[in-house]
Amino acid sequence: TELKVSFSLLSVLVNHVTCALCDVVCTSVSSLKAHIRFRHCNECPFHCHLCYSSFKNAYGLYKHVETHNDSDAYSCDVEGCGFTSRTFETLRQHYKRV
Numbered sequence: 001t002e003l004k005v006s007f008s009l010l011s012v013l014v015n016h017v018t019c020a021l022c023d024v025v026c027t028s029v030s031s032l033k034a035h036i037r038f039r040h041c042n043e044c045p046f047h048c049h050l051c052y053s054s055f056k057n058a059y060g061l062y063k064h065v066e067t068h069n070d071s072d073a074y075s076c077d078v079e080g081c082g083f084t085s086r087t088f089e090t091l092r093q094h095y096k097r098v
Contacts, residue, residue, distance in 0.1 A: 015027065017029055017032045019036060019040075022040070037056065046058055051068070067087055069087075071086075072085055074086070074090070083098075
C-alpha cells in the first residue's frame, strides 16, 4: 500500500508546473503563463477608451470602466438605506457593512 500511495502522489506532482520566479505551483502551462503575466510582468495590454488607464487583465479594465458611469447604477436593496454606487464592487462592500 505504501508503494501505491507513492505512485498516486507522483502522478499528481507530474501534472503540475512550478513558476521559476516564485515557486508557485500551477495546474497547467496556460495557468502558469497567466500567473507570470499577472504577477511578474509590468505589461498592461488592456486600455481604457475613456482615459489613460491600462490594466493587466480584462476584468481589471471592466471594473475600472464602471467608475466612468455618470449616474449611480447600483443601489442598496435594504429598506430605508438609500445607498447608491457607480460600481458593483462598492455596493458589495457596502452590503458587508450593513
